Amino acid sequence: MFLLFLSSGLFLGWTLGANDAANVFGTAVGSRMISFKKAAILCGLFVVLGAVISGAGTSDTVGKLGNVNAIGGAFIVALAAALSVYLMTVTGYPVSTSQGIIGAIIGWNFFTGTLVDYDALSKIVSSWIACPILAAIFSIILYKLVVAGIRTFNVPMFKLDTLTRYGLIIAGTFGAYSLGANNIANVMGVFVPVSPFPGISIMGIFSLTSAQQLFLIGGITIAIGVITYSKRVIMTVGTGIMKISPVSAFVAVCAHSLVLFIFASQGLERLLISCGLPPIPLVPVSSSQAIIGAIIGIGLLKGGQNIRWRTVGEIAVGWVTTPVLAAVISFISLFFFQNVFQQQIYKPVEYTMSTEALERIENHGIPSHELMKRLGENYATAVQLNKTLKQDPSLQRDDIQFIMESAEVYRMHVTDAGIRSLDTNTFTEEQIQVLKKVEGQIFIHTWVMDKALAELSPSWAFKKDDEQFNRELQEKLSYIHGLFHTTEFFIR
Amino acid sequence: MKSRILKHSEKPDQRFAEFLDNVNEAGIVFREAAENYCKGNLETFQQKRDAMRDIEHRGDSLRRSLEHLLYTKTLFPESRSDVLELLERMDTLLDNFKAITWRFDIESPDILPEFHDDFMELVASAVNAVESTVLSCKAFFGNIDDACNHMHKVMYWEKEGDIVSTRLQKRIFRKEGLRLSQKRHIYDFTRYVEKIGNEAEDVIDRLNIYIIKREM
Secondary structure, three states, rough: HHHHHHHHHHHHHHHHHHHHHHHHHHHHHHHOOOOHHHHHHHHHHOOOOOHHHHOHHHHHHHHOOOOOHHHHHHHHHHHHHHHHHHHHHHHHOOOOOOHHHHHHHHHHHHOOOOOOOOOOOOOHHHHHHHHHHHHHHHHHHHHHHHHHHHHHOOOOOHHHHHHHHHHHHHHHHHHHHHHHHHHHHHHHHHHHHHOOOEEEEEOOOOOEOOHHHOOOOOOOHHHHHHHHHHHHHHHHHHHHHOOOOOHHHHOOOOOHHHHHHOOOOHHHHHHHOOOOOOOOOOOOOHHHHHHHHHHHHHHOOOOOOOOOHHHHHHHHHHHHHHHHHHHHHHHHHHHHHHHHHOOOOOOOOEEEEHHHHHHHHHHHHHHOOHHOOOOOEEEEHHHHHHHHHOOOOOHHHHHHHHHHHHHEEEEEEOOOOHHHHHOOOOOOOHHHHHHOOOOOOEOOOHHHHHHHHHHOOOOHHHOOOOOOHHHHHHHHHHHHHHEOOOOOOOOO | OOOOOOOOOOOHHHHHHHHHHHHHHHHHHHHHHHHHHHOOOOHHHHHHHHHHHHHHHHHHHHHHHHHHHHHHOOOHHHHHHHHHEEEEEEEEHHHHHHHHHHHHHEEEOOOOOHHHHHHHHHHHHHHHHHHHHHHHHHHOOOOOHHHHHHHEEEHHHHHHHHHHHHHHHHHHHOOOOOOOOHHHHHHHHHHHHHHHHHHHHEEEEEEEHHHHOOOO
């Protein structure tokens, strides 16, 4: 059943592979430097690697915008994105799957009454605008460097040809990896919160988290799209890009790949933070718009006479119309899916000002005098609580966010059956023993359970400066939250 | 079966250099053939004529293999068409050297001794123009900045050829006691040789455009 609901995401993945492979390997194949078959294999392989290894960053951002917590909702959101992109493409606008999925998520937010994280949204929209601009800047810089290098080292024509050919292969491979890393969030991002897969360990050598398994499936469908349908697009777009010189094409592919990579790389994000610099948001951006931006950059360097400003205008129009269209389609489709087909598209999330929540808020240093008056109050939706909190002028935006996280109700009942179902390859013996100590207990908030487990054993506590451990621990905690989640009310 | 990621390049630059050297050699052999013909050393002339035939055949073979290589193995379409056109124009120069050498053999023009110096000067300017063209082409595939250094020499030799040709033609038609048919015959040969210099200049004009296209 899960696979049925996953189908809309898989379709998105297939279309992504069919359309975007041309951006990374179009020139290499169009110039007959590499056969389509070999390009498709390389592209497919590195898209999957990029998705599995580096896809988490952009998916987290998509998740922040809207935590689609029902599989039916995720299905509709992905379908709405696919439809909006299809409609815009049919009308001739070069739009992006990223814009479609974001618009569809916002449509889900409005329909379900969940809060739209405008901070995340503004980061996403500004990244869409920054993507082609950054690609243009990168292509200008790279072009100058490459030309200077060719002139300095007096590279002969035939040797330049060989180097450019190898360069296009390498750039295309990097581009495929970046495409997978950056755009897998469009394909599978909405399904991550509802993923039923437990983390698995492969021969004890490496592990795949629940999200990574989804990314693997999504990456494979992208690869299938590349292999089955991209040839036609590559032969058209590839020869189109060939109207620029081979070296310019190499620079354009490099710039495109760099942009997609920096908007997906968690490593780069951590590096920037450690250097005290503002991090680049990890946001799914458009591969097509990145390559167009890169080519425009080279065109500007040569005077700008050959730039098709109409195409630039169409891209800008797409930034607005695609998400709006996707939001509308998503909203309407959710209505029908819920009311006509009687499918659950949203699991209501309540909020309560419990004693534990208020204690946590107070310990965090947030002024809680006014909040204490609300002890025991329940709120049916995030919008309601947010509206109430905003009435207190002393609360900052970060404070409100922390309060909402603390007050979010997510009932969990630790059962023996659930503990016995845990995969012993993923959870350590010590971790399982700790869970047995809390068997039968009921937790209202996820952070309460996390804290309780951490106090019982360091195997459940986050470690300073051990990112890998922390990431895996967060995955495990998310899994057991879902495993022990219950909608039953218990009298405590 | 060997499986390769890339279509393998079979060093087309070396083959192209070999082809250009062949064109150069044709010019040298042509000069020697013309000199020996004018001096009346017919046996040596015939050896040069036969050598010219071998050079031309070798050039054709190299050209065909290069065309095959360029189409099936290497270079982007945009550069490939330029390179192929350059190849054909250089082959035309080689063919002209061979054609004139055989015309000497077939038509046996009676070039009077008083015209020998001018005629050989005309031949030298044509051969020098072709040599500079070959150097320009080699530089195009190597250090493109050097191409311009040789290109102006082609234009110089072409201009020199025009001057010598005009002077020689005037002397031919002003020569008394010479039948018009004979004047015309010698005139034709001066035109054949002069044409080589003009064609070399055409090659350089095209090369100039290819250089501009490659400019970044």
